[in-house]
Amino acid sequence: MSRDTLVSFEGVVKTFGSFVAVQKLDFEIKKGEFLAIMGSSGCGKTTTLRMLAGLEAPTEGVIRLSGKPINDLPTWSRDTPMVWQSLALFPFLNVRENVEFALKMRGVGKAERRKRAEQWLDRMQITEFAERNISQLSGGQRQRVALARSLVVEPEILLLDEPLSALDAALKVRMQSVLKNLQRETGITFVYVTHSQSEAFSMADRVVIMSRGVIEQIGTPQEIYRTPRTRFVADFLGSSNLFSGKVRAGGQGQVLETPTGQFVLYGQVAAVGEAATLTVLDTKTHLSVEKPAGAVNVVPVRVIGEEFVGATATLYLETAQGQEIRVQKGHDEIADLPTDIGQSLYAWWNPQDGHLVAEA
Amino acid sequence: MSGSAELNRSRTVDWALMLYVVLAYAFVFAPIAASFVFSFNSDRFPSIPLGEFSLDWYRAVATDPLVWDGARNTLFVGLIVGIVSTALGFGAAYTDYRYKFAGKQVYLALALLPPTIPVIILGLAMLAYLSRINLSGNALSVIISHVVVCAPFAMAIIRLRLSQMDPALEPAAWNLGASEWMAMRHVIVPFCAPAIFGALFITMAVSFDEFAVAWFVSGLNETLPVKVLGFLQGQVSPRINAIGTFVFILSMTLVILAQLLLSGRGAKPADKE
Numbered sequence: 021m022s023r024d025t026l027v028s029f030e031g032v033v034k035t036f037g038s039f040v041a042v043q044k045l046d047f048e049i050k051k052g053e054f055l056a057i058m059g060s061s062g063c064g065k066t067t068t069l070r071m072l073a074g075l076e077a078p079t080e081g082v083i084r085l086s087g088k089p090i091n092d093l094p095t096w097s098r099d100t101p102m103v104w105q106s107l108a109l110f111p112f113l114n115v116r117e118n119v120e121f122a123l124k125m126r127g128v129g130k131a132e133r134r135k136r137a138e139q140w141l142d143r144m145q146i147t148e149f150a151e152r153n154i155s156q157l158s159g160g161q162r163q164r165v166a167l168a169r170s171l172v173v174e175p176e177i178l179l180l181d182e183p184l185s186a187l188d189a190a191l192k193v194r195m196q197s198v199l200k201n202l203q204r205e206t207g208i209t210f211v212y213v214t215h216s217q218s219e220a221f222s223m224a225d226r227v228v229i230m231s232r233g234v235i236e237q238i239g240t241p242q243e244i245y246r247t248p249r250t251r252f253v254a255d256f257l258g259s260s261n262l263f264s265g266k267v268r269a270g271g272q273g274q275v276l277e278t279p280t281g282q283f284v285l286y287g288q289v290a291a292v293g294e295a296a297t298l299t300v301l302d303t304k305t306h307l308s309v310e311k312p313a314g315a316v317n318v319v320p321v322r323v324i325g326e327e328f329v330g331a332t333a334t335l336y337l338e339t340a341q342g343q344e345i346r347v348q349k350g351h352d353e354i355a356d357l358p359t360d361i362g363q364s365l366y367a368w369w370n371p372q373d374g375h376l377v378a379e380a
Numbered sequence: 381m382s383g384s385a386e387l388n389r390s391r392t393v394d395w396a397l398m399l400y401v402v403l404a405y406a407f408v409f410a411p412i413a414a415s416f417v418f419s420f421n422s423d424r425f426p427s428i429p430l431g432e433f434s435l436d437w438y439r440a441v442a443t444d445p446l447v448w449d450g451a452r453n454t455l456f457v458g459l460i461v462g463i464v465s466t467a468l469g470f471g472a473a474y475t476d477y478r479y480k481f482a483g484k485q486v487y488l489a490l491a492l493l494p495p496t497i498p499v500i501i502l503g504l505a506m507l508a509y510l511s512r513i514n515l516s517g518n519a520l521s522v523i524i525s526h527v528v529v530c531a532p533f534a535m536a537i538i539r540l541r542l543s544q545m546d547p548a549l550e551p552a553a554w555n556l557g558a559s560e561w562m563a564m565r566h567v568i569v570p571f572c573a574p575a576i577f578g579a580l581f582i583t584m585a586v587s588f589d590e591f592a593v594a595w596f597v598s599g600l601n602e603t604l605p606v607k608v609l610g611f612l613q614g615q616v617s618p619r620i621n622a623i624g625t626f627v628f629i630l631s632m633t634l635v636i637l638a639q640l641l642l643s644g645r646g647a648k649p650a651d652k653e
């Protein structure tokens with residue numbers, strides 16, 4: 021464990037009866053980082069967060085905070101405030117009283133309480149609503165109250181469980197930048213649980229991808245995007261074309277033999293005979309009308325559809341074997357391509373843009 | 381216009397429904413209204429046409445020390461019963477809300493059972509039991525018996541309120557540094573406050589009006605309803621109407637207060653949006 025580690029999960033397992041919600045978690049959270057835990061619904065994200073908050077006890081393993089095991093520390097003795105999916109603001113208290121709550125529970129005197137709450141009301145720009153009831157606030161204002169209420173004790177770590185899921189798209193994007201700036205300015209470690217890839221990738225320094233109670237990959241958004249470690253991750257991100265097959269020795273190096281064709285791999289990457297999946301980002305997959313001279317990884321395809329979102333266009337294509345292939349480009353890049361439905365084209369990519377993952 | 385035809389029809393239906401409600405209420409409240417009217421009537425017997433307006437019967441009641449005793453007993457018993465039943469009901473409702481345990485269904489069924497037992501049987505059983513342990517024939521025995529009847533009402537009311545609470549609210553309080561007792565005091569109780577006061581008033585009203593069980597166990601410390609039976613056995617007197625009106629107004633006040641609390645602004649589920 022290094023000096024800048026704040027939290028470590030060591031072999032943490034959580035079962036509910038015979039159901040294993042989280043199995044063998046081993047990872048570390050660094051001081052001052054923005055960590056996102058991402059995965060589809062029911063994969064154990066909330067359970068992981070609740071164990072860190074002390075609301076759920078691990079069945080096995082140890083969780084350490086600043087090096088000390090905290091398994092047996094009740095949640096009210098930890099400084100691990102959480103922002104809840106439902107926000108869980110106290111409806112019988114006004115905004116100021118909500119923000120002061122944690123200080124009151126810690127026995128902070130009235131004047132001091134008020135002063136410290138005032139700072140956070142001000143920082144979250146909700147001072148003018150201080151005397152209002154929670155029911156009189158908009159969704160975005162409630163978010164800010166929830167953040168102020170958790171941060172007023174100036175914790176080392178803040179836990180957030182899908183706090184933006186109830187907001188509309190525009191407000192979501194606004195709150196993302198509020199959160200990111202807040203984290204950067206305060207230096208508080210954020211652990212942010214979400215099922216949304218765009219939220220995780222736009223805010224986090226590092227992302228943990230979970231599936232069925234297991235960590236599939238941990239890394240920076242770029243690492244995960246460029247080099248997914250498992251087929252699950254590549255599939256989950258949905259931004260690559262996948263080709264599954266067996267590794268064979270080829271002319272100068274190795275090739276992957278797939279139902280779609282033989283593809284040259286970049287360098288010596290796997291043991292010969294092993295099953296593997298080649299992933300190629302849809303932005304690194306190219307199209308041409310003539311079979312490109314000199315290209316080694318070429319797949320004949322037919323156009324089956326196209327879609328425009330903002331500045332990019334996505335072309336949907338199909339191989340002779342019926343596998344779907346996506347290509348994403350700027351509008352001008354595909355402007356001179358014939359893209360009528362049924363049009364025959366060649367899809368190709370450079371071997372160095374292909375990335376091999378273990379077959380899942 | 382086709383819209384106006386529809387409008388006409390729905391207006392007719394509205395009137396019919398309104399009439400229905402008025403008639404239903406009239407049917408229910410007619411005896412009480414009659415009692416109310418005759419309590420101000422100077423005639424000895426309830427008959428039409430009415431005699432003159434008179435407060436004689438109230439005067440007779442107010443100067444009767446036996447009635448005062450009964451009223452004092454009723455109020456004393458009702459107050460204690462309200463507080464104890466509400467406390468017990470709150471405990472039972474919170475236990476149900478917070479904990480999962482084997483036999484919970486049985487626990488709930490038993491907790492909600494007493495009001496379904498015929499009062500005569502409950503009264504007899506109470507008398508038999510309380511006299512065995514030498515507690516019958518005083519105010520305490522009425523209190524104990526009434527708590528048995530009233531606590532389930534309190535539990536049902538508070539349980540409903542707890543079911544409207546965001547399940548994250550209590551853990552959120554713990555997470556912000558509140559121990560379990562502090563969360564109880566600063567979150568659960570304030571959230572349930574309207575239901576707690578509602579339960580207090582309802583259980584007091586139930587105790588005020590309860591007759592059968594009190595008759596069995598009260599002995600010399602009779603409550604007003606028991607006293608009323610005493611009057612009736614002696615002679616039929618419009619004094620009954622005066623007492624009835626008084627008790628009715630008291631109970632209605634409590635029930636209306638409870639109703640306001642339970643359906644008021646503060647009682648609305650917090651997280652609608």
Ligand SMILES: Nc1ncnc2c1ncn2[C@@H]1O[C@H](COP(=O)(O)OP(=O)(O)O)[C@@H](O)[C@H]1O
Pocket residue numbers: 036039041059060061062063064065066067068
């Ligand atoms: N208290 C509990 N009792 C039983 N099963 C639970 C409990 N909490 C969570 N689970 C189960 O554990 C799994 C993971 O849940 P959760 O951590 O909430 O998932 P996520 O937050 O990733 O959607 C789910 O299948 C859920 O049904």
Ligand SMILES: [Mg+2]
Pocket residue numbers: 062065066067
């Ligand atoms: Mg969740």
